[in-house]
Amino acid sequence: MRISEFLSPPAIVSDLKARDKQEVLRELSAALARAHPTLKAERLVEVLREREKLGSTGIGEGVAIPHGKLPGLGQLVAAFGVSRQGVDFEAIDGKSTHLFFALVAPENSAGVHLKALARISRLFKNPRFRASILEASTVEAIHALIVQEDARP
Structure with missing residues (x-):
């Protein structure tokens, strides 16, 4: 499985404006809805919030993987965002x-x-990779770095 199979550039936010957890979930859900017009951002936020109620998906080292399951969804979808100030x-x-x-x-x-x-x-355990993502300033650069890192054996 390759990340490029479920993450596309329209679902990447190179500079999240969010200042707290709820705003992050809203911003990422909006990006997902833009990339997949049949999805509703409000419903995506609900799905991600429900999972967060069980415990934070912040895995440490500056990384979080909010996730959830959506009835009726045909395929796995993803959004990626970078917060320069941190949340x-x-x-x-x-x-x-x-x-x-x-x-x-x-x-x-x-x-x-x-x-x-x-x-x-596994990808985001690599400190050099995390640093390179933080240094990238465009959606295209971020996407290229993820695809490149994901192609490594």
Whole structure:
């Protein structure tokens, strides 16, 4: 599974304006809805918020992977956002979060959903990669870095 299969440039926000967790979820949901016009941003926000109620998806090292499942969704979709100032996302390490990868999967897709989460988590464990994403200033540059890193064995 490659991230480029479910993340496209229109779903990337190179400079999130959000100042808190709820604003991040709204901004990422809006990006997903722009990239996938059949999806409604309000519904996506609800899905992501429901999962956050179970515990923060802030995995630490400045990364969060908010995710959820949406009934009726035909395929896995994702949005990615960079917060230059950082946001308190209640991450497990207590640090500010700068890189957000929102993932929404079809309701009955546990295998695909878990594979995608694992792939994203593994990619963003690399400190050099995280730094390069933070230095990139355009959607195109961010997308190219993700695709390049994802192509590594």
